[in-house]
Amino acid sequence: MTTSDPAVLVLEDGTRYHGHAYGARGRTLGEAVFATGMTGYQETLTDPSYAGQIVVMTAPHIGNTGMNDEDPESRRIWVSGYVVRDPSRVVSSFRAKRSLDSELEANGIVGMSGIDTRAVTRRLRDAGAMRAGVFSGPDAGLSPDEQLALVRSAPEMAGLNLSAEVSVPAETVTPAVGERLGNLAVLDLGVKQSTVDNLARRGFEVHVLPQDVTLEQLLAIHPVAAFYSNGPGDPEASDSHVALLRGILDAGLPFFGICFGNQLLGRALGLGTYKLPFGHRGINQPVLDKETGRVEITAHNHGFAVDAPLEGIIESPNGYGRLEVSHIGLNDRVVEGLKALDIPAFSVQYHPEAAAGPHDANYLFDRFRDMVVAQQAQQKDATN
Numbered sequence: 001m002t003t004s005d006p007a008v009l010v011l012e013d014g015t016r017y018h019g020h021a022y023g024a025r026g027r028t029l030g031e032a033v034f035a036t037g038m039t040g041y042q043e044t045l046t047d048p049s050y051a052g053q054i055v056v057m058t059a060p061h062i063g064n065t066g067m068n069d070e071d072p073e074s075r076r077i078w079v080s081g082y083v084v085r086d087p088s089r090v091v092s093s094f095r096a097k098r099s100l101d102s103e104l105e106a107n108g109i110v111g112m113s114g115i116d117t118r119a120v121t122r123r124l125r126d127a128g129a130m131r132a133g134v135f136s137g138p139d140a141g142l143s144p145d146e147q148l149a150l151v152r153s154a155p156e157m158a159g160l161n162l163s164a165e166v167s168v169p170a171e172t173v174t175p176a177v178g179e180r181l182g183n184l185a186v187l188d189l190g191v192k193q194s195t196v197d198n199l200a201r202r203g204f205e206v207h208v209l210p211q212d213v214t215l216e217q218l219l220a221i222h223p224v225a226a227f228y229s230n231g232p233g234d235p236e237a238s239d240s241h242v243a244l245l246r247g248i249l250d251a252g253l254p255f256f257g258i259c260f261g262n263q264l265l266g267r268a269l270g271l272g273t274y275k276l277p278f279g280h281r282g283i284n285q286p287v288l289d290k291e292t293g294r295v296e297i298t299a300h301n302h303g304f305a306v307d308a309p310l311e312g313i314i315e316s317p318n319g320y321g322r323l324e325v326s327h328i329g330l331n332d333r334v335v336e337g338l339k340a341l342d343i344p345a346f347s348v349q350y351h352p353e354a355a356a357g358p359h360d361a362n363y364l365f366d367r368f369r370d371m372v373v374a375q376q377a378q379q380k381d382a383t384n
């Protein structure tokens with residue numbers, strides 16, 4: 001529905017941008033962040049890591065290919081709000097089933113269009129990610145002071161635990177594709193479908209578990225390894241998941257974590273995390289794999305990062321032996337991967353499932369499989 005109903009984006013610092021209502025009408029509050037992908041908006045919208053965020057797209061023309069039934073990464077749209085410059089008036093793709101604005105409306109997502117999203121991006125890049133609100137329909141009529149007060153009353157992303165909002169209510173199982181390696185325990189902190197598919201294709205029977213599962217319940221599925229997914233929120237507010245992970249590591253299970261999972265591995269090993277000024281969200285971020293010296297172009301969506309020295313070997317303050325930073329973001333030299341040297345555990349801050357994004361980092365799923373196969377071979381040797 002293209003209309004000229006007014007809408008306004010209000011940032012916490014009082015900056016206001018006037019445009020048009022897009023998607024559902026009303027009001028929404030969240031953390032304003034910008035995403036630089038020129039394609040893949042359907043995957044972005046359905047990535048649970050974006051819960052609690054108002055996503056501003058830097059690419060000016062969004063919605064061209066509509067929404068289809070093949071690309072969703074989860075069961076719904078999770079962004080709190082969606083801000084685009086120039087929505088496509090026609091949908092052009094043989095796969096499209098619906099338009100982007102009708103899908104936003106069906107999911108109750110308040111959006112807006114018709115503003116200079118690159119100007120908003122420059123503001124967020126200079127001042128940092130901020131709380132924000134989009135107001136349209138009856139809420140467009142609130143006074144600027146009322147709108148600003150609402151924005152400033154919203155919770156900050158720092159300190160937020162959002163895992164219960166996005167996690168599955170009960171275990172789901174995806175069978176292994178091809179030769180079966182064993183059961184994989186996946187802690188669902190906001191997992192994406194492509195991650196599950198990638199793991200299943202590596203021979204894992206993928207058991208996606210609710211975020212409040214206990215160690216006993218997790219071990220009861222007899223996993224050959226464990227995996228922590230991406231997800232929304234502040235890793236510092238996830239003590240229960242860190243405690244669970246320490247139990248997993250103590251049980252000797254091989255571990256791989258993505259994004260939120262990387263931050264939680266960092267914490268389990270004894271490192272800290274911190275909030276980045278405006279984060280990384282896009283599909284063309286350069287990352288160095290220190291092991292091979294190769295630079296890969298990767299998909300990112302994170303606002304927090306692990307605090308660790310980029311070079312040299314670190315002794316785990318929590319007694320897990322030696323570890324090192326395995327991957328470095330080349331735009332701003334942020335930690336993009338961790339590797340334990342004395343236990344079978346590693347993680348990356350970015351998205352090897354690459355939905356959307358380039359597939360340069362897909363090898364990490366093979367590394368995980370190889371790690372599990374190596375451990376199984378070792379255990380077999382030990383019992384012979």
Ligand SMILES: NC(=O)CC[C@H](N)C(=O)O
Pocket residue numbers: 049229230231232233234235258259260261301302303304305
């Ligand atoms: N995609 C993710 O897993 C994001 C992790 C975390 N919520 C962050 O913003 O850094």
